[in-house]
Structure formats: structure tokens, C-alpha cells
Amino acid sequence: METLVNQTIIIVGGSSGIGLGIARAALDSGANIVITARSADKLQAAQRSLNGGDRVKAIAADMTAEADIARLFEEVGAFDHLVSTAGTLPPGDPIGQTDMAGMRAFVDNKLIGAIILAKYAVQGLRPGGSITFTSGINKDKPPVPGGSVVSAIAGSFSYFARALALELAPTRVNVVSPGWVDTxxxxxxxxxxxxxxxxxxxxxPARKIPTAADVAAAYIYLMQSNVTTGETLRVDGGHNLI
Ligand SMILES: NC(=O)c1ccc[n+]([C@@H]2O[C@H](COP(=O)([O-])OP(=O)(O)OC[C@H]3O[C@@H](n4cnc5c(N)ncnc54)[C@H](OP(=O)(O)O)[C@@H]3O)[C@@H](O)[C@H]2O)c1
Known part of the structure; x- marks a missing residue:
């Protein structure tokens, strides 16, 4: 396992929930972190709560806006790991009543945003680094009706990561798939x-709703493991089994 001490980790979605949990765990592991999200106010509050001094940088950026993400990576320069937990609540309409504008915004915010992140991340990623995306239980247990597109988008991350793991090798590319998380x-x-x-x-089966800290441990593992790539790691308390 590789150390995270003095490594630079970019956490997109780092102002809240799972991303904020990863930020805390990464700081505890000795890393320097850059937290990113759209709301500058939420980012500042997160930065204060992390209390990591100059080891925590906050940069506001919308991962659906290519210019924002280009600026983010230019500002950070060389780094070691990229994690994205960014996402919004999925729409839940039955397919025949899909609001296409809302659905396009959801796909943009989840999948297209991840593609933009990968496009710009490659320039600054140091050798030995990794990218970790976030999918979710909806691919295994789609809400019915109304979960088909959400399931497709969540499922697509596994195949995106497998292909990118080959294209970007030796950079490792993985996915964490949470179930319900208390965020x-x-x-x-x-x-x-x-x-x-x-x-x-x-x-x-685990008789527990995971906390952000529980799930953050999986991201830390994927950053540290120098032989895990193209993998989707379920951290869902066994939700996919029931
Ligand atoms: N919580 C669960 O039970 C659960 C279960 C399965 C999967 N997931 C997935 O896990 C991910 C994280 O969930 P969470 O519970 O941690 O959510 P959360 O607490 O709402 O945090 C989401 C984070 O993403 C940021 N964000 C959203 N859109 C963004 C964009 N376009 N560009 C940059 N940052 C953006 C948010 O900040 P701003 O709004 O300020 O941008 C916030 O920092 C989501 O993708 C979710 O689908 C969650």
C-alpha cells in the first residue's frame, strides 16, 4: 500500500457528505487536499470545519463547465489523486413522463462532468496516481418505476473506469458504489x-446505514492500493444482496 503523506488529492464534491468525509480521512492520512464544488460559501464552511490550515485549499468550480475544470487543474498543477463524489438527487419520473431538460441536466452533472474531469486530470496526474469516481446502489436496485436512467448512468461508471484504467495505465481508475449513506x-x-x-x-445484512466516514475508507483504500484498477467497490452494507 502506498502512503498518502504529502500527496495532493483533489476531491470534487468535497464540501459535503461523502466528499467531506473523504477530505477528513485524507487529511488524517497526511495528504494535502483541494476541495471543489459549485458553492463557494459551502466550500468555505467545509474548509473551516476541516481545520487543516494550509493543507486544505478550496476552489469553486462546476464540473459540468469545461472552462471551470480547465481552470481548476491549471491552478492545482501536478497532483496525485482525483476523487469525485459530485452529484445531485436523481430525477424519479417514470420513463413515459421524463422531463428531458431535467434529465439532461442530471446526466450532465453526473456522467458528462466525470468525463470533463478525466479529460483535464490527465495533464497533471503524477505517475502512481489514481482517479476514483462514485456510482451507487441504483444500478443494482433501481427504484421502480423511475429508476431506469439513473441505473444506466450509475452502471456506466464501471465500464468507463475499466476502459480508462487501460487507456491511462499505469494511472489507476476505480469506482466506489455506495448504498444509502447518511449525508x-x-x-x-x-x-x-x-x-x-x-x-x-x-x-x-450489515444492520447499519453507513456514515460518510465508513464510505470514505473505501476511497482511501483505492488511492493507496497500487494494484487495484478498473474495479467497482461496493460499500453498501450488503444492500445489493437483498
Ligand atoms: N448519500 C447517499 O445515500 C448516496 C447513495 C448512493 C450514491 N450516492 C452518490 O454519492 C455522491 C455524493 O453523495 P452525497 O450524499 O455526499 O451528496 P451531498 O452531500 O449532496 O454532496 C454532493 C457534493 O457534490 C457537489 N456538487 C454537486 N454538483 C456539482 C457540480 N456540478 N460540480 C461540482 N460539485 C458538485 C456539491 O456541492 P455544490 O452543490 O455546492 O456543488 C456537494 O459538495 C452523489 O453522486 C450521489 O449520487 C449517494
Whole structure:
């Protein structure tokens, strides 16, 4: 396993949820980090909460905007690992009622954004580095009806990573596939969240809804393992099995 001490890690989506959990774990592992997301305010709050001094840099950028991402990588220069957890809540309409503008925005924000990141990342990635994307349980357990496109997009990351792992070798390219994770993405449920989580935790083989810290450990592993590439690592409490 490689050390992350003094390595530079870019975390797209690092202002919240799983990305913020990875930022904390990476700092604890001795890395210097760059957190990126669209909202500068949220980034500043995250930077303060991480309390890592000059080991934490925050750069606002929208991964769907090519100019933003070109600027991000130019500003960072050479780096060792790129992680992306950026994403928004998926649309859930049955296929016959798909709002195409909303669906295009979702695909842009998840898949096209990842392609733009990969395009610009290659220029600054140091030898021995890695890229880790984020997919999710929707590819294994699509919500029915309304989950077909979300499932397709989440599933596509595994094949994107396998092909990129060959194209960019020896840079390693992997995917983490979380199940439900207790993050601000679930705040829309309000008071109902506790009940949903208790029901799901009782059904999961691991009997626990993972925290961002639980899931962050998988990203740290994929950055450190110098022989794991083209892999999709499920960290879902066994959700895909039930
Ligand atoms: N939480 C779960 O249960 C769960 C389960 C399976 C899969 N996932 C996937 O895991 C990923 C992270 O989820 P999370 O729960 O950590 O979500 P979260 O707490 O809402 O965090 C999402 C992060 O992505 C950033 N972001 C969104 N769109 C962006 C863009 N276009 N460019 C740059 N940054 C962007 C957000 O900041 P800004 O809004 O300021 O840009 C925020 O920092 C998502 O892709 C989600 O689909 C989550």
C-alpha cells in the first residue's frame, strides 16, 4: 500500500457528505487536499470545519463547465489523486413522463462532468496516481418505476473506469458504489428520515446505514492500493444482496 503523506488529492464534491468525509480521512492520512464544488460559501464552511490550515485549499468550480475544470487543474498543477463524489438527487419520473431538460441536466452533472474531469486530470496526474469516481446502489436496485436512467448512468461508471484504467495505465481508475449513506443529500426527507433509515438498517445484512466516514475508507483504500484498477467497490452494507 502506498502512503498518502504529502500527496495532493483533489476531491470534487468535497464540501459535503461523502466528499467531506473523504477530505477528513485524507487529511488524517497526511495528504494535502483541494476541495471543489459549485458553492463557494459551502466550500468555505467545509474548509473551516476541516481545520487543516494550509493543507486544505478550496476552489469553486462546476464540473459540468469545461472552462471551470480547465481552470481548476491549471491552478492545482501536478497532483496525485482525483476523487469525485459530485452529484445531485436523481430525477424519479417514470420513463413515459421524463422531463428531458431535467434529465439532461442530471446526466450532465453526473456522467458528462466525470468525463470533463478525466479529460483535464490527465495533464497533471503524477505517475502512481489514481482517479476514483462514485456510482451507487441504483444500478443494482433501481427504484421502480423511475429508476431506469439513473441505473444506466450509475452502471456506466464501471465500464468507463475499466476502459480508462487501460487507456491511462499505469494511472489507476476505480469506482466506489455506495448504498444509502447518511449525508445531507437525505435532508429532503425531514423528520421522516429517521424512520426510513431505521427500516433500511434493519433490512441490511450489515444492520447499519453507513456514515460518510465508513464510505470514505473505501476511497482511501483505492488511492493507496497500487494494484487495484478498473474495479467497482461496493460499500453498501450488503444492500445489493437483498
Ligand atoms: N448519500 C447517499 O445515500 C448516496 C447513495 C448512493 C450514491 N450516492 C452518490 O454519492 C455522491 C455524493 O453523495 P452525497 O450524499 O455526499 O451528496 P451531498 O452531500 O449532496 O454532496 C454532493 C457534493 O457534490 C457537489 N456538487 C454537486 N454538483 C456539482 C457540480 N456540478 N460540480 C461540482 N460539485 C458538485 C456539491 O456541492 P455544490 O452543490 O455546492 O456543488 C456537494 O459538495 C452523489 O453522486 C450521489 O449520487 C449517494
Amino acid at each position: 445531507p443529500m437525505w435532508d429532503i426527507l425531514g423528520d421522516a428520515k429517521a424512520g426510513y433509515f431505521a427500516d433500511m438498517a434493519a433490512r441490511l
